[in-house]
Amino acid sequence: MTNFSIRVSGADEKEFRCEADDTILGGALRNGNGFPYECNSGGCGSCQFELLDGEVEELWPDAPGLSPRARERGRRLACQCVPKTDLTIKASFRDEYVPAVAPKKQSLTFVGAKQLTPDMTEFSFKASEDAEFLPGQFAMLDLPGVEGLRAYSMSNLANADGLWNFVIKRVPDGKGTAYLFDIMKSGDEISLDGPYGNSYLRTDNGREIICVAGGSGLSPVLSILRGAVQAPELEGRGLKLFYGGRGPQDICVHDIVAADPLLSSRVEVHTAISDEEAPGASEWTGARGFVHELVKNTLGDDIKEFDYYFCGPPPMTDALQRMLMLEYKVPAKQMYFDRFY
Ligand SMILES: Cc1cc2nc3c(=O)[nH]c(=O)nc-3n(C[C@H](O)[C@H](O)[C@H](O)COP(=O)(O)OP(=O)(O)OC[C@H]3O[C@@H](n4cnc5c(N)ncnc54)[C@H](O)[C@@H]3O)c2cc1C
Ligand code: FES
Secondary structure, X not given: OOEEEEEEEOOOOEEEEEXXXXXXXXXXXXXXXXXXXXXXOOOOOOOEEEEEEOOEEEOOOOOOOOOHHHHHOOEEEHHHEEEOOOEEEEOOOOHHHOOOOOOEEEEEEEEEEEEEEOOEEEEEEEOOOOEOOOOOOEEEXXXXXXXXXXXXXXXXXXXXXXXXXXXXXXXXXOHHHHHHHHHOOOOOEEEEEEEEOOOOOOOOOOOEEEEEEEHHHHHHHHHHHHHHHHOHHHOOOOEEEEEEEOOXXXXXXXXXXXXXHHHHOOEEEEEEEOOOOOOOHHHOOOEEOOHHHHHHHHHHXXXXXXXXXXXXXXXXXXXXXXXXXXXXXXXXXXXEEEXXX
16 A cells, blocks of 8 residues: 655654555554544544645545635644645644554444434444453444444443444434444444544542533443443542433433443432423423533532543533533543544
8 A cells, every 4th residue: 555754844843654545643643643633523623734745635625623714724634634645744743642552444343233212322343353442432433335434432341352332323314323223234344443532531540530421422431431440540439420311211321330230339320301392301300401510510519629521412512611611610631521523
């Protein structure tokens, strides 16, 4: 396979090689470079770089993570650009983005699915190699007939059986989820590239852990909680899960936690529903409102004392981040989150 030289000009100059069918972000991370990024999906804009010399192909020219103004100024998204020639780019690499597990591409076979709610299912795939990732990370799935890759977070832990599990929520008219829910059959093959993501479980500080998720954000927080209950460094540490859904039929977390003795003996679960019109809402006896309000009402004055892991749709993650940072001045280093663009 042809590969190209990517020369990085900036505070600390470097050069790496990138395969002709790889993104600049993928190439940088595979070579152990800390290229800043968040979603790897064209949505957040945090992987922007300046193209100084050479030619790229943009996989998704209309990706919302790049404004027309930034584009005019020569900026591009590293997660959506593939090199066509040797390149010189301007970017600032950061040590915290050097991958703990370098992403790699592999083939997966669909081996099973378990329905969790009317529109959320845990899908299981098997690879021929060990499944290597950290709790809370995600992978890019290349689904037959679907343009562009889709990011999904693993719900299980790294394992030697090659199992990659993902809790996925069906999106109305979504192309990727239509393939997963309606077309894919047992034994079908898809391609995976991963792991990616920086919001993985940290075991090296003394704070208790709060996991917060809305809807499909459940997948990575399940992985984080499963990792936390098995980490010797976190023995005895408090673990709380806050989960929000539209209506009672979305609230599957009590059953998931109850079915796992390790989780049920350690994890305190809090749930809320946000849609008064959802089926069964009038009989719901638990909390009502958005999940960030549930966090605030439950934790009270102690809210600054925890490490937070949160995932889900951007309106949910943004509301929680704003509340923690602006209202309670929780330091950024206590927050790890993924926004599901
Ligand atoms: C870091 C991260 C982790 C995620 N984890 C989960 C998870 O665990 N569970 C879950 O249910 N969802 C997760 N998502 C959301 C998921 O990636 C999909 O956006 C969602 O399933 C809808 O996909 P769809 O194809 O059905 O919808 P569509 O509306 O068809 O596509 C939506 C998404 O696909 C991408 N996309 C669309 N067109 C293109 C294109 N031409 N080229 C490239 N990309 C394109 C964009 O990211 C867009 O937001 C995650 C998202 C991110 C960013
Ligand atoms: S990482 Fe490229 S746009 Fe989010």
